[in-house]
Each structure stands twice: as structure tokens, then as C-alpha cells.
Amino acid sequence: MIRPAMLIHLTAAFLVFLCTSAFAAEEQVNFQVQPDSIIIDALYNGTTLTVTGNVPADSEVVARFVGTPTDLHMKEKGKVFGLLWMNLESLTFKNVPNICIVCTSKDLKDGTSSPNPALQELELSGLKSSVQVESAANIDPQKDIEELLKLKQDEGLYRQLTQKLTYEAASSGMKTFKATIPVPSRLSPGKYTVEVAAVRNDEIVARASMPVDVALTGFPALLSTLAFGNGAMYGILATVIAVLAGLGIGLVFQSKGAH
């Protein structure tokens, strides 16, 4: 037979468990991505990833589509004799994702850099601290990184969007969100990631990520395999076809000229 005191203890323990479970559920991000992989065929011209899920009702969402960081070799432009612009120093940027598309429901900290490093890491400006520069005569690496961000933004590969994320009604302490991430046409096959973070009072309260594979198919896959697998054969074939096409067009014109 259960004593009243024990019953009180058990009830209290159950209530604590319930509260803890509710709190843990509240601080979670659940999401799914459609499509969960990108297939590049001959007619690929960019696509849209739809990210849907739920986050704590009182938080904001930051969703990102990022490529695997790699090294990037570039030249820094500078003036020679104070007059002519030239490519001067060779630079290597380390840890540069080829793509970074950030979707937020509103500008974090109204567009100014967030003081919270973890939160700042999610924004485009966060790349300023994650990217490193290697150079023989490294004068101002921060300026070089800012120029890199500018170049990538000009190319449409780095973007921070505020209009692509919407919320639906909240229930049970959670709200659902939908982010539409525009993936550019300039996309290489490889491993990419969709990351979603829930932000409250400039703090990341929960985050999760999901891999998105990008692969070539059909004719682009065939061509890529030949070009990277047997470059010499690919070059000879490209030359022979070009010569034959040139001759073919030349002959067509000759026959037309004969009439």
C-alpha cells in the first residue's frame, strides 16, 4: 500500500519530469528540406529549397544553405606607381564556403553586427571571423575578407534575405516556419548543408542541420567524368568535334554558295 507521503513525492517527481520534458521540447528545432538533394541535369537553372519545421514560439529563425568550406586562391589588386591598377599579391583564403545563402525573418540586430559571436556566426558578416587569409605580404586581412564577401555577393553566391521566411500560428509553445532558399544556377556538385537556428534575445536557443547532396546526372555527369577522368582524351575529342563542326558548317555554306 502506498503511503500518502510517498504519493506526494511521486506526484512531485512526475510534475518535475513533465516540466523538464516540456522545456526540452520547447528548446528544439525540427525541420525538413524539400527536395532533400539537388540533381543537376542539362537544363538545370537554379532551384528553390523549401525548409519547413517548428521552433519555440517566442524565437526567430535563421536558415542557411552553405557549401563545404575550401581554400580559394586569388590576386589582390593594387596601384603601381600610384597610377595603374594591377593584380599584385597572391592570396589564399582559407575556410571559404562556395555558397552561403542566409534567410532570416528580420535583420538580426536591425542589420548591424550582432554582439553575440554565436549569433554573428550565422550571418554573412560572421564569415569575417571564420575565413582566414594567407599571403606573403599580408597587410590588411580584414579588408581582403570584406572584398571577398563583396565579390561573392556580386556573383549572387552569398546572400542574406529577409523576405523568404514566414511563420504560421503558434500552438503548444511551438510555431511552424517556412523558408524558401533560392539556390543559384552557379552550383557545383558536392556536399552542402542546411542549418536552422532558433534565436531569442540575441541568443541561439536551439539549432540543427541537415546535409543536402548536389550531384550531376545525365549528359553533364558523363562530360564531367570524361573531362576530369581522362583529360587528354576529352581534349582530343573536343578538338576533333570542333574541327568537324567547322568543316561541316563550311561545307553547308559552300553548297549554298553553289546555287
Added chain:
Amino acid sequence: MVIPASLYLPIAGNSVNMFAILSLGGVVGLLSGIFGVGGGFLMTPLLIMMGIPPTVAAASDSNQIVGASTSGTLAHFRLGNVDFKMGLLLLLGGIIGGTVGVQIIKILRQMGNADFLINVTYVLMLGMIGGYMFVESLQAMRNIEKEKPAPKESAYVKFMNLLPFQMEFQRSGVKLSLLMPLLLGILVGILAAIMGVGGGFIMVPIMVYLLRMPMHVVVGTSLFQILFTCINVTIMQSWENHTVDFVLALLLLIGSALGAQLGTKIGRKLNGEHLKILLASLVLVVMVKMLYGLLATPSVLLAYTGGH
């Protein structure tokens, strides 16, 4: 039925509008057919503007020039405008010069400021060649006859006659030492390797003014030589750097081969002096564009490595 406008290029890693690429090829092919130049100076920057990486733009451009110059050479061959003997000697010189030029550029890069030397040399050469051709053609068109040949020119003729291995070039209608095209080919090969361009802009004026070839034969022979240079570049770039995008090249080729045929027909209707003055104008436009690029502050102070 709707024809899809965009096409994904697997080596360039981007999709492009097919009709834009076909049109670009057509315009450049037209210039190639008229003047016997490769057109890399125009094609590569425009492809980069369309989002093609510089290394892929330059290498794929070489591939398309193979097709365009085949078509152009064939058209000029039918018109009797290709001097094969001269072309082969220039080509041989070009290969030797290109090999030497690659070594020179390595040394220049180690010394630093190589880009400065290259760019300044390029602008000065284009300015001098374009300016001289323009003035000379203008004078010829106005029928302003020089009372006597310039002393420098007659000394040059004397020097040419003194050289050994004199040879008749029937198609060009000139007699000169085989050393001339060989040495000039080496010079152009060195300059082309240093500047990273095909060399048509330097080769054509050299054929006209130093080898004294008639303008129409110059165009056909130049295309013949460019064909072999670009075959070499296409195979080497595919092999070493994997930067030739064949789909891009094929699209450009269809446009440019058609353009080259049209260009050849237009070229036939123009006389030699008209051709020269138009080419001179084009050379000067390229020179001004390069000079502007050197003087104007770039929007981004970084550049990808590779390309023309």
C-alpha cells in the same frame, strides 16, 4: 513546343542562356572571318561577365576558335587566300617562341611586377600597331602618295634581300628569306605567351608590314595558323587543368562558325585598305579598353587567378 533557353555547363559549373552564348559566338566569329583574328580579347571578358570562371572562359574560347578558324580557313582556302608555306613557317616559329615565352614569363613572375610589364607592353604595342595602321591606311585611302620611300623602309628591304635561304612565296606574291617568317613567328610566339593571348593582333600587322603579304592572304593565313595554335591550347588545357567546357565551346562554335562565314563574305567586299583601317580601329578600341581597365578603380579589389 518551348525550346529551353538555359543550359547547365558542367565544367564551368553554371548555367547560361543558350541564345546569349550563340549571339556572342556569332559576333566574335564575324570579326574573326573579316580580320583573321581569334577574338579571344573580346570573347573571354564577355564570358566572365556572364558568370563563367576566367580559366574556363579562356580555355573554352580556344576550343571554339578551333572550329571557327577551321570554317574560316576553309572559306579562305576556297578563295585562294591561304599561303600554307608561309603559315607553316610562322607556326613553327610560333611553337618555338611560345615555349621560350612560357619560360620568360616564369622568370618575370619570380622577379615580381610581371603583370605590370605585361600590361604596359600590351597597351603600348596595341597603341603603336593600331595607330600606325590607322594613319597609314587613312593616307592610302586618301591617295596621299609619299614622294619617296622612307629611308628606314629601304634599309629594311636591303636587309631582307641580304638574308640567306631566299624563297618564293607564290600565294603571297613575295620573295624573302625563310628565316624572316620563322624569326617573326618566334617573336610573336614569345609575345603571345607572355601576354596570354593568341597573337592574331600582333601577327596580322607583322604579315602586312614586315612580310609584305597582301591583306586578303594575311587573313586566311592567320586563321590557318591560329587553328593549330588553338588545337594545342585546347588539348593542353583539357589535359593539365580540366578547364575546357565543351558544351560552352560548342554553343560558341555554332554561333562563331556561322559568323565567320558571314565575315569572310563581308571581308571580300571590302578592299585591303578598308580592312586595315577597320582592324586598326578595333585594335585601338581594345587598347583604350585595356587602358581604362588599368586606370579606373575596380569595383572589387580581388581577382581570380587565371584567364587572359
